[in-house]
């Protein structure tokens with residue numbers, strides 16, 4: 001049985017701005033900090049990650065298509081696309097590839113529109129409100145359940 005492939009860590013629109021605005025909501029860590037946390041967490045289990053961020057829905061979908069047959073699982077913070085995108089949801093339905101949806105903030109404690117996710121029904125797990133530690137929790141869950 002071959003070793004499981006890398007875990008793909010995807011971040012959606014505006015998350016390139018982490019650490020620059022709304023620290024009271026998203027903390028002060030940058031996107032680079034998030035990726036490094038994911039990489040260090042995966043390495044503790046002898047696993048690798050691939051990371052991708054885009055402000056474009058189509059670019060995220062294209063990257064998900066490229067994951068097929070390469071990455072073994074996906075951790076995704078869909079950002080605002082969480083609440084709007086059927087296309088992103090459809091792209092994430094990949095046989096044998098578990099999906100963990102992550103949100104830095106507690107989306108259920110914010111504006112009502114943030115409580116609905118098009119992604120959650122097709123996700124294996126959802127993490128929300130743990131700050132950037134939610135990404136580490138998602139990776140821990142995936143490596144332990146592989």
Ligand SMILES: O=C(O)[C@]1(O)C[C@H](CCCOc2ccccc2)[C@@H](O)[C@H](O)C1
Pocket residue numbers: 013014015017018019020021022026077078079080081082102103104105106107114
């Ligand atoms: O809590 C999360 O991680 C969210 O996915 C973040 C999204 C927003 C991403 C943009 O984050 C920024 C961070 C700093 C500066 C500008 C945007 C928001 O639309 C979701 O409802 C919840």
